[in-house]
Amino acid sequence: MITKLFKDFIENEKAAGFLLIICTIISLSLSNSAISESYLHLWHTQIGSQPLEYWINDGLMTIFFLMIGLELEREVYIGELSNIKNALLPISAAVGGMIVPAGLYLLLNHGTITQSGAGIPMATDIAFALGILSLLGNKVPVSLKIFLTALAVIDDLGAILIIAFFYTKTIVWNNLLISLAIFVFLLVLNRLRVRNLIPYLISGIVMWYFMLNSGVHATITGVLLAFAIPFGSGDRKSTSYILQHFLHKPVAYLILPLFALANTAIVINSDWHFMLGQSYTLGIALGLIVGKPVGIWLFSFLSVKLKISKHPKDLNWKSVLGVSFLGGIGFTMSIFITLLAFTDKEHIDNSKIMILLSSLIAAAIGLLYLKSILKKRRI
Secondary structure, eight states: OOOHHHHHHHHHHHHHHHHHHHHHHHHHHHHTSTTHHHHHHHTTOEETTEEHHHHIIIIIHHHHHHHHHHHHHHHHHTSTTSSHHHHHHHHHHHHHHHHHHHHHHHHHHTTSTTGGGGGGGGOOOHHHHHHHHHTTGGGSOHHHHHHHHHHHHHHHHHHHHHHHHHSOOOOOHHHHHHHHHHHHHHHHHHHTTOOOHHHHHHHHHHHHHHHHTTSSOTTHHHHHHHHHSOOTTOSTTSHHHHHHHHHHHHIIIIIHHHHHHHHTOOOOOTTGGGGGGSHHHHHHHIIIIIIHHHHHHHHHHHHHHTTSSOOOTTOOHHHHHHHHHHTTOOHHHHHHHHHHHOOOHHHHHHHHHHHHHHHHHHHHHHHHHHHHHHTTOOO
16 A cells, blocks of 8 residues: 555655756756857756755755655665565665666776766666656556665665765764764764754754765765664654654655755857767766666566565566666766766766756657557556
C-alpha cells in the first residue's frame, strides 16, 4: 500500500520536473537575449562575501539534500528499502547506473585534465525522471514508479558519497570535527527522544556553517541532519514526516527552480557545436545515454538471475529497460557535480550544455520506448 507521503512525493517531484523544464528554457532564452549581460550579472550579485549563485548552490541546495535524506530514511525504515530482498534490486540497479557511466567516461578521459568529471554522468534527476514517467498516465504500474523512485534515491545517495569522498580537496579538520560533534549531539537528542524540531534545525544551521568552512561540501550537512531527526513510527505525527511534508513544496517550487535558473544561465556561442567532439562532453553523453540504461538494466538482470534480489511480479524486463533510459536524465545532480569537478568556465558551460542535450535524448528514448510497450498491455 502506498503511503500518502509517497504519493505527495511523487506528485511534487512530477511538478518539479515540469517546472525545471520551464525554468531551463527561460534561463537559456534570457542568457542569449538582448538583456543577457544584466541577467548573467544578476546571479553574480554579491550578498555578503559571496555571489547569489553561491548561496543557492551551497546554501539552499542543502535543504534539497535534507529532503533527499529524509526520503532515503523513510525508504530504509518503512519503504522499498526496508526489506533487504526488495531493496537489493534498486540498489543493484543504482550501482550499475553509476559504475558503467563512470567507466565509459574514464575510457575517454583517463589521464587527462578532465578525468575529474567522471561523477557527472553517474547521477539521475528524480524530478525530471518521474515527470517524464507521469506523461504516460495510469498505464504505468505502481511498482515501476516505486522502482524508479527507489533507484533515484539510492542514486542520489551515491552522488552524495561521491561528492564527500572525491570532490573534497582540502580539509580544515577543526571545522569538520566541530561539525561532526554537532551531528553526534543531535544523535544523542534523538536517542533521548527529543521530538521538537527547533533544536535540530538550529544545530543543523551551525553544523552547516562549520561544514561549509571545513572543505567538505556543505550540502552533506543536509543528509546528516536528515538521519539525526527522529523518525519514530513514520506516521503523520513523527518529526521526520512533519519536516519532509513541509519541505516538499519549497524544494519543488522554489529551491530547484532557482537552481535551474542560476545554473543554466549559459551563453551559447555560434560555434557551440564544436564542443560536441571533446572527450569530456562525449564522455558525458556516452555515460548518460548509453552507460546509464546499460548499467541499470544489466545489474538489475544479473542480481535477479544470481538470486541476489527478487523480481516484482508485475514488472518485466522491457519496462525495466524503459525506466533505465529515464535514469539517463542527469540535470540537477549532474550539473551540481560539474560545478565541483571543473573550475574552468568553458568546461563547466560545455558540460552543462551536453548534460541538457543528453538528458533530453535519454528522456525522449525512454518516453517513446515505454509508450510503445505500455500501449500493448499494462505490465
